[in-house]
Amino acid sequence: MEKEDDYYAVWALWSLLAPEAHKIAMNDVNDSYVGLQNDLNQLLRGLMYADSPWQGHPNEERDMKGGAHYLLEFANQSAGNSHVFEALASLMYHFHSVFFDKGIHLLASKFIVNSELIGKQMNTAYYLEMSIGRYLQIENRGVLNRKMYNSCLELLNGIVETGSARAYYLREHMIRSRKIRI
Structure with a gap:
C-alpha cells in the first residue's frame, strides 16, 4: 500500500485494527518482564507510531495529515493508557502543525483524570515540554484563549512535578506574561 501511495488503504486497515487495539489499551501494565503484555504494548505503540524514526521529510507530514483524524479519535478513547498518551505527545512533537491544537x-x-500519565513512560515529559515550549515561544507569542491556557498550565504543572526546570520557567513565563482572551 505504501509503495503504491495508497494511504487511504493504510488508514482503512488501521481503522479495522483500532477496536482490538482499544481493548489492549484498557490494560496499562508497564512491566517489561511480562512477555505477552510487553508484546501488546509494543503493538499498541506501533499502531500509534510512538517509536517511529521520523526523518522530517514533507511526505511524512502529508501522510500524517491523512490519518490524524483516526489517531486523534483513537487517542480520545484510549489516551488513559500511558503508551497512547506518550504516542500522542510524540506526534505533537514531530508533527506540531497537525496534532498540537487538538492533541x-x-x-x-x-491528565486531569490520571496525574500519573506523564511520569509512566520515559519520553512523555520531554515531548510535551518541547511541544508546549514551541507553541508558547514560537508559534503563539500573543494572547491565549482560556482553554489553551488551561490545557498548557495543567500539563506544565505535571511536567514540573517530574523535576523539569524548563517546564517550570515556561509555566512561570506563561502565568506572568500571557494575557487570556475571554
Missing part, C-alpha cells in the same frame, strides 16, 4: 486539549483532559 493538547485531549492530553490535558486525560
Whole structure:
C-alpha cells in the first residue's frame, strides 16, 4: 500500500485494527518482564507510531495529515493508557502543525483524570515540554484563549512535578506574561 501511495488503504486497515487495539489499551501494565503484555504494548505503540524514526521529510507530514483524524479519535478513547498518551505527545512533537491544537486539549483532559500519565513512560515529559515550549515561544507569542491556557498550565504543572526546570520557567513565563482572551 505504501509503495503504491495508497494511504487511504493504510488508514482503512488501521481503522479495522483500532477496536482490538482499544481493548489492549484498557490494560496499562508497564512491566517489561511480562512477555505477552510487553508484546501488546509494543503493538499498541506501533499502531500509534510512538517509536517511529521520523526523518522530517514533507511526505511524512502529508501522510500524517491523512490519518490524524483516526489517531486523534483513537487517542480520545484510549489516551488513559500511558503508551497512547506518550504516542500522542510524540506526534505533537514531530508533527506540531497537525496534532498540537487538538492533541493538547485531549492530553490535558486525560491528565486531569490520571496525574500519573506523564511520569509512566520515559519520553512523555520531554515531548510535551518541547511541544508546549514551541507553541508558547514560537508559534503563539500573543494572547491565549482560556482553554489553551488551561490545557498548557495543567500539563506544565505535571511536567514540573517530574523535576523539569524548563517546564517550570515556561509555566512561570506563561502565568506572568500571557494575557487570556475571554
